[in-house]
Amino acid sequence: MIHHIKEEAGLQVEERTELENTVSDIIHRVRQEGDSALKDFLQKFDGVDLDDLKVSEEGIAKAKAVLPQTLLEDIAFSIERIKAFAEAQRRTLTEFEQEMIPGVYLGQRVIPVESVGAYVPGGRYPLLSSAQMGIIPAKVAGVPKIQVCTPPTKDGEIHPAVIYAAHLSGADDIYRVGGAQAIAALTYGTETIKPVNKVVGPGNRFVTEAKRQVSGVVGIDMLAGxxxxxxxxxxxxxxxxxxxxxxxxxxxxxxxxxxxxxxxxxxxxxxxxxxxxxxxxxxxxxxxxxxxxxxxxxxxxxxxxxxxxxxxxxxxxxxxxxxxxxxxxxxxxxxxxxxxxxxxxxxxxxxxxxxxxxxxxxxxxxxxxxGVWVGTFLKVVTHQWIDDQGVKALAPHCVRQSEREGLIGHLRSANIRLTGKLDIES
Incomplete structure (x- = not known):
């Protein structure tokens, strides 16, 4: 028997339409106005004016300089642990090519996604670990370009620990942009931020709704609450x-x-x-x-x-x-x-x-x-090649199935390789 000693309180249902419309408007503005919209949203939501959205090399060096040695050591330790596990996961994904029946060769390749955008939440605490979780598996997977977006604090800066953790984890570019507008920028691109192939990372309800709306235009990891x-x-x-x-x-x-x-x-x-x-x-x-x-x-x-x-x-x-x-x-x-x-x-x-x-x-x-793992950033894709012996094994079955389905173009494509003729003989 199951006894509920303490149950969840009834939660107020959020008005979905209002959230969806708000996020949709943000995405539309970023698509239309690019950096101008991002800077306007920084003023509106974060209360800061920024001329440059990107964290400079000087900014990264400055971040490292202000961090205590023990924190630097802790960042390095966690990066080493996350990287080691991601590398172990990567070794489980292998490529192969195999002759499945005589003359029919099938295989798979494991290819990194070309570019990734990692979102790192702001909020109450500097979540340097979220930067590592989104970046390191992508780096181990072999993703060539990794961009990070994270909201600045009221002084217009990102917490130095987040900056340096992201840099040390393998981020190529770090931008002071948060919220749904960051997801829109990573999806569609602006003058400063290049569009990516996949967006990962947790965030608030606006970030999650933005990921939902852009999913399909860009890949996402998941919708997390x-x-x-x-x-x-x-x-x-x-x-x-x-x-x-x-x-x-x-x-x-x-x-x-x-x-x-x-x-x-x-x-x-x-x-x-x-x-x-x-x-x-x-x-x-x-x-x-x-x-x-x-x-x-x-x-x-x-x-x-x-x-x-x-x-x-x-x-x-x-x-x-x-x-x-x-x-x-x-x-x-x-x-x-x-x-x-x-x-x-x-x-x-x-x-x-x-x-x-x-x-x-x-x-x-x-x-x-x-959850997110090294495979999140890899595409397992298939290939095949077939010789004459393979055609003799496959084509008769394919011809008959295509005829049953009424797909005569399919039938012809198979049959011409088997008999040299488009149509089957009566």
């Missing part, structure tokens, strides 16, 4: 660990979704009490408490099998399994963005430094896709 975490815990879990894991994601956004699924009612009660205590000393409590109140859930199940079923149905972005012998249950969990096994495998390690990507599917999208 606010952060999600689901912790599966049994009676062996530590309430203080679980509470801290839930609040770590809750502090991202008041709309962050934080869920506890437990086989122990005692543990569930202890976690809720621990959350109350930890919020008293958490500097980001205003955001985290709102998220917990609005989007927090506590679900208690009678069995682990029920807990797993509930979890697979929710398909969370981050799934942290804190149960006895957690690794033995790896295969049972099938719907998640990224899986964290055991109480020591904190989600925040992957958010920042361990190497797996933190740009992940939300809102149930983990039922049909994974």
């Amino acid at each position: 606010p952060s999600e975490v689901l912790v599966v815990a049994d009676e062996t879990a530590r309430p203080d660990y679980v509470a801290s894991d839930l609040l770590a994601q809750a502090e991202h956004d008041v709309d962050a979704r934080v869920i506890l699924v437990s086989t122990s009612e005692k543990l569930a009660a202890a976690v809720q009490a621990e959350i109350v205590e930890q919020l008293k000393t958490l500097p980001t409590a205003k955001v985290a408490e709102a998220a917990w109140a609005r989007r927090g859930q506590v679900i208690v199940t009678d069995t682990l099998e029920e807990a797993i079923a509930v979890t697979n149905d929710i398909a969370p972005e981050h799934l942290h399994v804190q149960i006895k012998d957690s690794r033995e249950h790896l295969q049972a969990f099938i719907n998640y963005g990224s899986l964290f096994l055991g109480e020591q495998a904190s989600v925040v390690y992957a958010d920042k430094v361990c190497g797996t990507n933190h740009i992940l599917p939300t809102l149930g999208a983990a039922k049909y896709t994974g």
Whole structure:
């Protein structure tokens, strides 16, 4: 049996039409006016006047100069970890050519996307890790051109840690542009920003809606919502660990979704009490408490099998399994963005430094896709070549199928190679 101890509060449904129209107008202006529109939006939304949208080499050097050595070391460490994992992923994608039947040769190639735009959110905190997650796998994939867009602060600058992290990760150009207008610029191009083939990276609802509207004109990674975490815990879990894991994601956004699924009612009660205590000393409590109140859930199940079923149905972005012998249950969990096994495998390690990507599917999208990885920036494409022996094997089947379908042009294209004649003999 499944017991909902704490459910999500009813959320106000946003007026979709207003959001869609606002973003559509922004995209239209950027397409028509280019840099002029971007600078106007910088004044309107960010309160800054900029003559030059691009971060200069001097600006990159200045950013590095003001950062403490420990931060530089941390950036280098996380880049090394993310790069190493992306390289391991890349090695799993191979090219081949094989004779499938006599005379019929089929194969595949793995080709990098030619250009990528990585969006790095602004907001409350400088998200230098988001720059790394969007850029490094693209760099490992072999993408020749990587551009970064990120909103400036009120002084017209990007946080120096974000600038240097993006530069060190492999960004070719960094632009002080955010919001839906950045997505439009990366899609259609302006006088300063070149159009790209694929746009990746998380953002607010305006960024997400812009990605939805330009999808098809340009490739996108996914449409991601606010952060999600689901912790599966049994009676062996530590309430203080679980509470801290839930609040770590809750502090991202008041709309962050934080869920506890437990086989122990005692543990569930202890976690809720621990959350109350930890919020008293958490500097980001205003955001985290709102998220917990609005989007927090506590679900208690009678069995682990029920807990797993509930979890697979929710398909969370981050799934942290804190149960006895957690690794033995790896295969049972099938719907998640990224899986964290055991109480020591904190989600925040992957958010920042361990190497797996933190740009992940939300809102149930983990039922049909994974997160950003090196393959996001690669095209697996097929090719074939066929000799006379292969024609003899394929053409008779193709001719008969084409005739059944009434596609006589198809029939002729196959038959002329088999018999030298366009049409089959009566």
